[in-house]
Amino acid sequence: MKISTKGRYGLTIMMELAAKFGEGPTSLKSIAEKNQLSEHYLEQLIAPLRNAGLVKSIRGAYGGYILASEPAGVTAGDIIRVLEGPISPVDFTEEDDPAKRQLWLRIRDSIAEVLDSTTLKDLITYQEHDELDNYMFYI
Numbered sequence: 001m002k003i004s005t006k007g008r009y010g011l012t013i014m015m016e017l018a019a020k021f022g023e024g025p026t027s028l029k030s031i032a033e034k035n036q037l038s039e040h041y042l043e044q045l046i047a048p049l050r051n052a053g054l055v056k057s058i059r060g061a062y063g064g065y066i067l068a069s070e071p072a073g074v075t076a077g078d079i080i081r082v083l084e085g086p087i088s089p090v091d092f093t094e095e096d097d098p099a100k101r102q103l104w105l106r107i108r109d110s111i112a113e114v115l116d117s118t119t120l121k122d123l124i125t126y127q128e129h130d131e132l133d134n135y136m137f138y139i
Contacts, residue, residue, distance in 0.1 A: 001089045001111055003080065009037055010045045010083040011076060011123075017055060018071035018120035025057075025064030045083060052082045071124060077115035087112050 016031045028046060032039035046065060049055045054074060055065045067074065081087065089107045096104075 001087060001108075003084060005041075006045060006083045007080050009042065010049060010079050012037070013042060013045060013049070013065075014054070014067070014074065014079050014120055015123050017065055017067045018074070018124050021067050021071050025062065025066050027064040030064075048082050049079070052078075054078060054082065067120070071120035074120045075116050076118045076120075076123070077112060080115055087115065 012035055013028075013031055016034070017026055020026045028042045029039050031037070032042050046055065046057075050057055050065075053068055056068050057063070057065055077087070087108055088104075089111065090104050
């Protein structure tokens with residue numbers, strides 16, 4: 001499964017909102033400037049996230065967007081499914097060989113498990129040395 005710019009930039013938006021959770025609304029302009037992204041493109045991505053109930057919009061001079069719930073309650077899977085659709089590494093049919101079909105299902109389930117077990121809180125509190133420590137543990 002390849003995550004497009006929709007999914008990647010949508011995750012960026014949500015991580016920025018998670019980092020500012022409880023501090024009031026954040027403008028898409030500030031997110032776009034900080035991450036060197038197109039504000040117009042981010043505007044297209046925020047609508048489905050709002051429609052899915054993941055973000056709320058705040059109107060007014062100091063308006064912008066906030067997360068609809070705490071960062072620990074929103075997973076990468078929630079965001080990717082809204083912006084990318086169902087998680088599936090390949091389109092397969094019942095005509096596929098049963099062994100290949102089982103492989104595709106296992107890959108799909110593994111991807112879904114990683115996305116669904118990774119919250120926005122995990123992403124914004126991630127520290128790179130943690131990954132290195134885990135790697136060193138297995139050597």
